Amino acid sequence: xxxxxxxxxxxxxxxxxxxxxxxxxxxxxxxxxxxxxxxxxxxxxxxxxxxxxxxxxxxxxxxxxxxxxxxxxxxxxxxxxxxxxxxxxxxxxxxxxxxxxxxxxxxxxxxxxxxxxxxxxxxxxxxxxxxxxxxxxxxxxxxxxxxxxxxxxxxxxxxxxxxxxxxxxxxxxxxxxxxxxxxxxxxx
Amino acid sequence: xxxxxxxxxxxxxxxxxxxxxxxxxxxxxxxxxxxxxxxxxxxxxxxxxxxxxxxxxxxxxxxxxxxxxxxxxxxxxxxxxxxxxxxxxxxxxxxxxxxxxxxxxxxxxxxxxxxxxxxxxxxxxxxxxxxxxxxxxxxxxxxxxxxxxxxxxxxxxxxxxxxxxxxxxxxxxxxxxxxxxxxxxxxxxxxxxxxx
Amino acid sequence: xxxxxxxxxxxxxxxxxxxxxxxxxxxxxxxxxxxxxxxxxxxxxxxxxxxxxxxxxxxxxxxxxxxxxxxxxxxxxxxxxxxxxxxxxxxxxxxxxxxxxxxxxxxxxxxxxxxxxxxxxxxxxxxxxxxxxxxxxxxxxxxxxxxxxxxxxxxxxxxxxxxxxxxxxxxxxxxxxxxxxxxxxxxxxxxxxxxxxxxxxxxxxxxxxxxxxxxxxxxxxxxxxxxxx
Numbered sequence: 001x002x003x004x005x006x007x008x009x010x011x012x013x014x015x016x017x018x019x020x021x022x023x024x025x026x027x028x029x030x031x032x033x034x035x036x037x038x039x040x041x042x043x044x045x046x047x048x049x050x051x052x053x054x055x056x057x058x059x060x061x062x063x064x065x066x067x068x069x070x071x072x073x074x075x076x077x078x079x080x081x082x083x084x085x086x087x088x089x090x091x092x093x094x095x096x097x098x099x100x101x102x103x104x105x106x107x108x109x110x111x112x113x114x115x116x117x118x119x120x121x122x123x124x125x126x127x128x129x130x131x132x133x134x135x136x137x138x139x140x141x142x143x144x145x146x147x148x149x150x151x152x153x154x155x156x157x158x159x160x161x162x163x164x165x166x167x168x169x170x171x172x173x174x175x176x177x178x179x180x181x182x183x184x185x186x187x188x
Numbered sequence: 189x190x191x192x193x194x195x196x197x198x199x200x201x202x203x204x205x206x207x208x209x210x211x212x213x214x215x216x217x218x219x220x221x222x223x224x225x226x227x228x229x230x231x232x233x234x235x236x237x238x239x240x241x242x243x244x245x246x247x248x249x250x251x252x253x254x255x256x257x258x259x260x261x262x263x264x265x266x267x268x269x270x271x272x273x274x275x276x277x278x279x280x281x282x283x284x285x286x287x288x289x290x291x292x293x294x295x296x297x298x299x300x301x302x303x304x305x306x307x308x309x310x311x312x313x314x315x316x317x318x319x320x321x322x323x324x325x326x327x328x329x330x331x332x333x334x335x336x337x338x339x340x341x342x343x344x345x346x347x348x349x350x351x352x353x354x355x356x357x358x359x360x361x362x363x364x365x366x367x368x369x370x371x372x373x374x375x376x377x378x379x380x381x382x383x384x
Numbered sequence: 385x386x387x388x389x390x391x392x393x394x395x396x397x398x399x400x401x402x403x404x405x406x407x408x409x410x411x412x413x414x415x416x417x418x419x420x421x422x423x424x425x426x427x428x429x430x431x432x433x434x435x436x437x438x439x440x441x442x443x444x445x446x447x448x449x450x451x452x453x454x455x456x457x458x459x460x461x462x463x464x465x466x467x468x469x470x471x472x473x474x475x476x477x478x479x480x481x482x483x484x485x486x487x488x489x490x491x492x493x494x495x496x497x498x499x500x501x502x503x504x505x506x507x508x509x510x511x512x513x514x515x516x517x518x519x520x521x522x523x524x525x526x527x528x529x530x531x532x533x534x535x536x537x538x539x540x541x542x543x544x545x546x547x548x549x550x551x552x553x554x555x556x557x558x559x560x561x562x563x564x565x566x567x568x569x570x571x572x573x574x575x576x577x578x579x580x581x582x583x584x585x586x587x588x589x590x591x592x593x594x595x596x597x598x599x600x601x602x603x604x605x606x607x608x609x610x611x612x613x
Contacts, residue, residue: 030221031246046191046609051297098211106219107306135293136317146282159251164274171283
């Protein structure tokens with residue numbers, strides 16, 4: 001009986017050559033749970049999840065603190081401050097703090113807490129980090145331009161059937177698939 | 189009657205507290221599903237691990253069904269929830285750039301936070317990159333301001349484009365998603381990868 | 385009890401000492417669950433009932449505070465200035481409306497107030513609708529009904545048509561002992577009356593209204609959430 005339940009809910013990541021078994025939950029279950037979190041967010045706050053907005057708030061706050069005379073003149077900062085008088089007191093900022101805690105708890109329960117650079121054995125850590133940085137820069141820029149990232153625009157947008165959400169989804173994943181070939185050395 | 193904040197059933201501060209708790213749930217589910225691993229995330233693009241596909245689309249259809257059913261029972265008023273606006277140019281261009289960032293970095297902002305919380309250094313570097321990327325955007329804002337605001341269509345829903353009801357579109361998407369899951373499982377068998 | 389090599393999601397069931405593989409693939413489970421739900425949600429028509437937007441207590445508070453009133457003087461001023469933001473609505477029956485109605489007023493008899501053709505007029509955020517009737521009973525009734533439906537921007541003409549006739553159309557000259565205020569009001573009303581109804585009369589400066597335009601209620605209007613990334 002134990003085994004049966006164990007097998008349904010824990011999707012063992014093993015194929016023909018199984019070595020280490022990392023215990024992640026079944027992805028379909030994960031999806032349903034994530035959908036429920038999304039529904040709660042809409043029910044309580046009238047909005048879906050998000051991530052890149054918190055980065056934007058933090059960046060604006062930091063720049064403002066470090067160089068206030070500059071932000072007086074810059075268009076973006078002025079517009080932002082008009083609509084967000086208290087940038088850090090923002091739904092997304094609180095949510096992202098929660099994400100950190102939630103991830104930590106889950107990782108702790110599953111015994112996955114460990115400082116490491118995760119990379120394919122075929123490349124070096126350094127290479128992985130360089131690409132992570134470049135990827136981050138592109139994603140940071142793209143998320144501002146696209147007014148949302150995969151969580152905020154694609155996922156939450158799709159849940160409310162927004163056209164923008166679907167376009168976002170298609171663009172992100174379509175491009176990633178298209179470019180996958182060129183970066184295959186990093187992953188497989 | 190939801191959304192709670194709109195009907196003043198909860199205060200703004202409670203809203204923020206709940207945002208935190210929702211975030212905890214979000215982070216927990218992401219990490220438990222394996223989204224704290226960049227190699228799992230990138231796997232969908234090479235076929236060896238389609239967890240992204242499964243979780244993402246299952247979450248989307250759960251969300252769609254949940255919201256529509258709640259509206260049916262009168263538990264939530266869908267007119268007051270945020271539907272993100274559609275600016276065609278910036279969404280597509282931004283999406284392409286994000287796609288490139290995804291395949292290079294192996295993360296998206298939400299998952300990078302979740303991975304960073306369990307100690308993944310590549311995730312932390314990714315987050316650093318995010319800040320730089322946002323900074324580039326805000327600094328050079330006047331250059332792309334026009335593109336950013338171009339082609340604003342309001343907040344149309346996809347079902348309106350096809351002339352369908354929301355429920356019907358949801359049904360179609362469910363079928364599409366299930367089809368993709370089957371393809372995904374096939375791909376995983378076809379492109380296996382050693383332990384990662 | 386040997387363990388067979390299993391692929392994800394398979395379940396082992398022990399049956400008669402033999403190991404049999406039974407497939408309760410999570411995908412199938414999910415599909416069995418979501419497809420019926422999807423069919424239901426596609427088939428059932430959407431919920432378009434308008435909920436009551438105010439609790440009884442809120443309505444009571446508003447009624448007692450008298451937020452819904454707008455005075456005849458204010459309306460007169462707006463008519464003089466040809467302010468396009470107001471819409472007078474006569475809630476009496478059509479015969480009374482035909483006999484006499486205020487300039488620019490439209491007729492929505494109280495009995496028809498719930499009809500679909502008037503929804504756009506009554507439920508909007510741009511113009512101030514001002515219900516009036518002979519007195520204030522029916523116009524208040526109209527206001528209560530529309531307010532309960534959550535419509536904003538509807539008001540009641542204080543004193544109704546009767547008061548309007550008394551004050552604007554044929555204002556009574558105040559007694560000599562009256563205050564300056566009274567005289568100012570009288571002047572204003574006479575001027576407004578002639579401006580609205582024509583005829584040449586000595587027009588003194590219309591009294592400066594001490595109170596500004598009636599505020600669309602201080603209560604925060606319920607609006608959608610701002611979200612976004």
